[in-house]
Amino acid sequence: MKTAAVLAVACLLASQAVAKSPSYHRLPPLREQARLQNEWVAERTAAIPDLLYKHNVDAWLISQREYAEETIFWVLKSAETFSARRRTTYLYMANTTHGGPAAYSWIDNTPQIWDDILEVLERHEPATIAVNDHQELAFASGLHAGERDIIAAELGSRWTDRFVLRPLLSLDLIGTQIAARLDWYRKLQETAWAMISKAFSAEVITAGETTPADVEWWLREELQAHNLTTWFPPSVSILVDERFPGPDRAIAPGDMLHVDFGVTAMGMNTDTQHLAYVLRPGESEAPRGLREGLRKANRMQDISREMMRPGRTGNEILKDTLAQMDKEGIAGKVYSHAVGDWGHAAGAVVGMTNLQDHVPVLGDLPLLSDTWYSVELYAEHAVPEFGGATVPFALEEDVYWDASTQTFEWLYARQDEFHLITTSHLSSEEL
Ligand SMILES: *[C@@H]1O[C@H](CO)[C@@H](O)[C@H](O)[C@H]1NC(C)=O
Ligand SMILES: *[C@@H]1O[C@H](CO)[C@@H](O)[C@H](O)[C@H]1NC(C)=O
Numbered sequence: 093m094k095t096a097a098v099l100a101v102a103c104l105l106a107s108q109a110v111a112k113s114p115s116y117h118r119l120p121p122l123r124e125q126a127r128l129q130n131e132w133v134a135e136r137t138a139a140i141p142d143l144l145y146k147h148n149v150d151a152w153l154i155s156q157r158e159y160a161e162e163t164i165f166w167v168l169k170s171a172e173t174f175s176a177r178r179r180t181t182y183l184y185m186a187n188t189t190h191g192g193p194a195a196y197s198w199i200d201n202t203p204q205i206w207d208d209i210l211e212v213l214e215r216h217e218p219a220t221i222a223v224n225d226h227q228e229l230a231f232a233s234g235l236h237a238g239e240r241d242i243i244a245a246e247l248g249s250r251w252t253d254r255f256v257l258r259p260l261l262s263l264d265l266i267g268t269q270i271a272a273r274l275d276w277y278r279k280l281q282e283t284a285w286a287m288i289s290k291a292f293s294a295e296v297i298t299a300g301e302t303t304p305a306d307v308e309w310w311l312r313e314e315l316q317a318h319n320l321t322t323w324f325p326p327s328v329s330i331l332v333d334e335r336f337p338g339p340d341r342a343i344a345p346g347d348m349l350h351v352d353f354g355v356t357a358m359g360m361n362t363d364t365q366h367l368a369y370v371l372r373p374g375e376s377e378a379p380r381g382l383r384e385g386l387r388k389a390n391r392m393q394d395i396s397r398e399m400m401r402p403g404r405t406g407n408e409i410l411k412d413t414l415a416q417m418d419k420e421g422i423a424g425k426v427y428s429h430a431v432g433d434w435g436h437a438a439g440a441v442v443g444m445t446n447l448q449d450h451v452p453v454l455g456d457l458p459l460l461s462d463t464w465y466s467v468e469l470y471a472e473h474a475v476p477e478f479g480g481a482t483v484p485f486a487l488e489e490d491v492y493w494d495a496s497t498q499t500f501e502w503l504y505a506r507q508d509e510f511h512l513i514t515t516s517h518l519s520s521e522e523l
Contacts, residue, residue, distance in 0.1 A: 113289075114282045114283070114285035114286040114289060114504070114505075115282060115283075115286055116283050116286045116287075116318065117279040117280070117282060117283050118318075119318075119319050119320070119357055119358070125171065125357075125358050126170075126171035126172055128276070128358065129170075129171040129358055129359050130170050130171050130172075131272065132270060132272055132273050132359070133167070133168065133169070133170060133171075135270050135272060136167065136265065136268075136270060137168060137195065139265070139268070140152070140184045140194070140195065140265065141184065141185065141186050141187075141188065141194045143261055143264050143265060144184060144185070144186035144222075144261070145186050146264070147222075147258045147260055147261045147264070148220075148258075149186065149220045149221070149222045149256060149258050149261065150185070150186050150187065150216075150218030150219050150220050150221065151183060151184060151185055151186065151213075151216065151218035151220070151221040151222070152182075152183070152184040152221070152222045152223075152258075152261065153181070153182075153183055153221050153222070153223050153243070153255075154168070154181070154182040154183075154184075154224065154234075154235075155179065155180070155181040155182070155235070155239050155243060156176045156179070156180055156181075156234075156236065156239060157176060157178065157179050157180070157236075157239065158175055158176050158177050158178060158180075159175060159176075160176075160236050160238075160239065161175065161176045161180075161234070162224055162234030162235055162236075163224070163230055163231050163233070163234035163262075164224060164231065164234050164262055164265070164266070165180075165234070166433070167265065167266055167359075167433050168182065171359075177199050178199050178200060178201040179198070179199070179200055179201060179205055180197070180198070180199050181197065181198045181200075181205060181209065182195065182196070182197045183195070183196040183197075183209065183212060183213075184196075185216055185218070186218075187216070196209075196212055203246075206246040206247065209247065210247065210251075213247070213251055218254065219254060220254055220256045221251065221254050221255050221256065222255075222256055222257070222258040222261055223235055223240070223243075223255045223256075223257075224262060225240060225257065226257055226259045228452075228453040228454070229259050229262070229263075229453065229454070229457075231259075231262040231263060231266055231438040232257070232258075232259035232261070232262040232263070260457075260458075262438060263438045263439065263457060263460070264460065266432075266433055266437060266438035267430055267432075267437065267438045267439045267460045267463045268460060268462050268463060269432060269462055269463055269464050269492065269493075270462075273360065274492060276358055276360070277360050277362070277432070277464070277492075277503065278503055278504055280320075280355045280357055280358075280360060280362050281355075281362045281364070281490055281503045281504040282504050283318070283320070283355060284353060284354070284355040284362050284364050285364065285366075285504055285505070287311060287314050287315070287353070287355075288351055288353055288364065288366050288511070289511060290314070291307050291310060291311055291314070291328075291351065291353075292349065292351070292366070292368035292511035292513055293511070293513060294513060294514055294515060296310050297343055297370070297513055297515070298515070299342070299343055299344055299345050299370060299513075299515035300342050300343075300344060300515075301342055302342060302343050303340070303341065303342055303343065304328040304329050304330060304337070304338075304340070304343065304349070305328075305340075307328040307343075307349075307351070308325065308326050308327060308328050311326040311328075311351075311353060312325070312326065315355065319357075320355050320356065320357050321356045321357070322353075322354050322355060322356050323354055323356050323361045323434070323435040324352075324354060324435060326351065326352065326353045326354075327351070327352045327353075328349060328350070328351050329349070329350050330343060330347050330348070330349060330350075331347075331348045331349070331350050331367075331483050331484065332347070332348070332478060332481065332483070333478070333481040333482070333483060334472075334481070334482055334483065334484060336484060336486075338350075343370060344370065345370050345371060345372040345373070345515055346370060346372050347369070347370045348367060348368070348369055348370075348378075348382055348483065348510075349367065349368040349369070349370065349511075349513075350365065350366075350367055350368075350486055351364075351365065351366050351368070352364075352365045352486075352488070353365070353366075354435055356435075359433065360432060360433070361431060361432065361433070361434060361435040361437075362431070362490055362503075363431050363435055363466040363468070363488055363490060364488055364489060364490070365468070365486050365487050365488035366487070366507050366511060367386060367485065367486075367487070367507065367510055367511070368510055368511035368512070368513055369382060369510040369511070369512055369513065370513045370515055371512055371513060371514050371515065376512075377510075377512070378510045378512070379475075379477040380476075380477075381473070381474075381475035381476045381477045381478070382475060382477065382510065383510070384473060385471060385473035385475060385483060385485040386485055386487075386507075386508070386509075386510065388422050388424070388471035388473055388485065389424070389469065389470065389471040389485040389486070389487045390487070390506070390508050391420065391422060391471075392413075392417060392422060392424055392426065392469050392471055393467055393469065393487060393489065393506060395413050395416045395417060395420075396409075396413050396426060396428060396442070396467050396469065397467065397491065397499065397500050398416075399412045399413045399416070400428075400442070400459060400465065400467075400491075400500050401459070402458075402459050402460060402461035402463075402493070403458055403459065404458065404459055405440055405455065405456050405457060405458055405459070406439075406440030406441045406442045406443070406451060406454065406455040406456070406457060406459065407450050407451060407455040407456060409440070409442045409459065410426060410442050410443040410448070410450075410451070410455065413426050413442070413443075414426065414443075414448065422471055423471070423472040424469060424470050424471040424472050424484075424485075425443065425445055425448055425469060425470055426442060426443040426448070426468075426469045427441075427442070427443045427444050427445050427468050427469065428441075428442040428443065428465055428466060428467045428468050428469065429441055429442070429465065429466055429468065430463060430464065430465055430466075431464050431465060431466040431490055432463075432464040437464070439457065439459065439460060439463055439465070440454070440455065440456075440457035440458060440459045440460075441454035441455050441457070442455070443455075461493045461495075462493050462495075463492075463493055464490060464491070464492050464493075464503070465490070465491050465500060466488055466489070466490050466491075467487075467488065467489055467490075467491055467500075468486075468487075468488040469486070469487060469488075470484040470485055470486035470487070471484070471485045472484060472485075473485055487506075487507060489502055489503070489504075489505075489506045489507070490502075490503040490504075491503060
């Protein structure tokens, strides 16, 4: 129907317009942030008894001292807790039918804590107790060696004989995202896009003067001015060939620029890589060879999302993604990872820059649904306008699982056109 078609076109234009003009979002006051974060923690920890059943274990013991926290402590703590105190011990139970709560916690610096823990263990009689001492997976290996030793000495073999490893338990707790967080996660991602758009504009870059390092430090200051922080220093580089980072000089017309940038706030982290082009006088778009490279990287993003089916391992997804790229004549690398509570969060790793055949351990994990990922990759493309040099077209965008479409959808959007930087005063001949 005609009206429907008109409406559809209007919606399409509207959604494109939104994607192209991202806005900054102001964080709520600290007290409101804490209220929201505590609700999110409560919702996630309430799921722990079910997770224990799912992973076939009766109890989960998580213990640490101030400044020697378990990795998983950081997703369990309240917003007003900045570190563990004294000895802080949590004990989660799967089965609560014989009375008693599903979760116990102690903060103590006396031997009384061991008597208390023993009393609870004797009451519940868990046959298996998960502890986080995996040898390879960081999120399942937060139990410090000294803490493990004292637990063994104080609880005795009657209980330590029941200790088991359940690495997928930590993965499930951290990797499973809740719908309540998505709205703010998307706002952080839109803010990251808005900052990149401003960084890649004449407001920040003056050709012949501004260096990539200047743009990096501008991004750091911009984060601070908006009460945001980050989990890695932003990196900006000039891409002229396969070098990464590129040459250290002032940005000039005709340059392709790359940024890797993440925003951290409210216990969440984003991860984004975009490309920009500095227009030469008279140009209104990037040269055809660059647009072709971006198109290949976009195609790799689509293939990656198609292959990311929950339940498959990272290595299976990697293999199929590279096979499809090969079929389509696209060369490049894929290195996608979970994102959210950490920049590199808990979940199956889909390739690493130095491991494109198989990633041991981390690549053998299954992809969860209800999880957040960063689709990270580059396409290699020989650019005629750069004398035929092969250049990496590196892109990164965050996705979330959309239950209604049963696919990973872009958290905010994905870049499919260059950020164009108009430089007013200097032509390339003058530089
Ligand atoms: C929970 O514990 C009760 C009491 O010991 C037992 O009867 C019941 O079978 C347990 N439930 C599960 C699901 O293990
Ligand atoms: C950053 O925090 C300060 C202090 O609370 C506040 O005055 C300012 O408006 C905040 N800035 C932004 C951009 O949210």
